[in-house]
Amino acid sequence: MGEPDSNTPLPVVEAAVRALRAGRTRYSQITGSPDLRQEIASHLARFQGPGVEPANVVVTHGGSAGLAATVLSLLNPGDRVLLPEPTYSLYADHAAMAGAEVEWISTRPDGSIDLRKLAAAAPGARMLILCNPVNPTGMVFSKADIEGVGAILRAHPDLYLLSDEAYSDIIFDGIAFTSASELISVQDRVVLSGTFSKSYSMTGWRIGFICAAPAVAEKINLVHRTINGPLNTFVQDAAIEALRIPDKDLHALSAPFQHRRDLVMRHLDGLDAVSVVRPLGAFYAFPRIDSALSSVELVQRFADGGVLVRAGSEFGPSGEGHVRLSFATDEAALEEGLRRFTHVIKAL
The missing domain is CATH 3.40.640.10 (Type I PLP-dependent aspartate aminotransferase-like (Major domain))
Structure with missing residues (x-):
């Protein structure tokens, strides 16, 4: 992840x-x-x-x-x-x-x-x-x-x-x-x-x-x-x-992550129960879920729906109510993960 x-x-x-x-x-x-x-x-x-x-x-x-x-x-x-x-x-x-x-x-x-x-x-x-x-x-x-x-x-x-x-x-x-x-x-x-x-x-x-x-x-x-x-x-x-890898080649290694970030944002921005700050680097998003469930409970709910996320509470007190998504995967897997994520959100 x-x-x-x-x-x-x-x-x-x-x-x-x-x-x-x-x-x-x-x-x-x-x-x-x-x-x-x-x-x-x-x-x-x-x-x-x-x-x-x-x-x-x-x-x-x-x-x-x-x-x-x-x-x-x-x-x-x-x-x-x-x-x-x-x-x-x-x-x-x-x-x-x-x-x-x-x-x-x-x-x-x-x-x-x-x-x-x-x-x-x-x-x-x-x-x-x-x-x-x-x-x-x-x-x-x-x-x-x-x-x-x-x-x-x-x-x-x-x-x-x-x-x-x-x-x-x-x-x-x-x-x-x-x-x-x-x-x-x-x-x-x-x-x-x-x-x-x-x-x-x-x-x-x-x-x-x-x-x-x-x-x-x-x-x-x-x-x-x-x-x-x-x-x-x-x-x-x-x-x-x-x-010694040239900068242009190093940037080529990281370039796919921006496209995946954009894909994640398009999915999350369309969900009423989700709010998220747009990531500017790394390969994570940290959406807040409008739900009565705790972060740990949300992780289990997403796992039951076939998608793995991390509990926001792992990352400090203000992370409660959030989950961490990773988009360090290929686009097909990411699309499927976001589809499952959306399905779980709509079922909460």
Whole structure:
């Protein structure tokens, strides 16, 4: 439900095969191969400028491991974590592992960050975690939103920002994506989490990265290496090839998602019991269902009707009454799923 339906690009697969045939099966450096860290640094420098170096980068066992290592390395029991929501459910789990306390900050009705609420909650908080584009809503935060977050960080010098940008290459309608890596004045407290899973259809390869100030990256690496050890060497060689895919080819990989988004919106907009904010990125929609049923009960009702969705309540308090749809599937399957979804809605 949360992975692209396309295959990993052939040049990436071939790079892994070449690496295996060349005997690239031994341990790599604990922070990741130097060549891959350099390639990631060069890739990120397009947003952040020439100051990104391999020392800023730790290669991780998928994006999730990087997120967990960041939270566990920077938080102590009792620390407060701010989660603008609805948002990816794993962040609250990571905070619980660290013994930290989650404070949910509801976003505005249009899905944008409520900067006033966030600023009011910031004093004494230790970490802010953003998902951008947002899983589950498909919201893409504006440049003004991200700059507003930067201003809050400048006002609170003990506050870290962990920005999960797993879907940053899946953006619709020609809008510009603003990365937290562009907040140059507070880069000592910004941790960017990235993954190869979504952009390059590499969910099963399990490779991601974090980018942070060198001293922060060292702390994150200490936790990551303790749990995971070094990553598969040949997978890192394949990731280098992925980063060398031309932008036009990368955009071609994500282009079908906009058409599928449009298909989903045409179906949902015609249902009186459904309201939804138009997704601007990722491959999810987060409709609210006008029903007396809870989100969990709605999930069961849809499952009985032959379509799988996630309960909105998984993604934060304001997700109650919503469900998450994924349109990361081929158009024929999506059409059939939407037909079944519509049938269930009309029977509520």
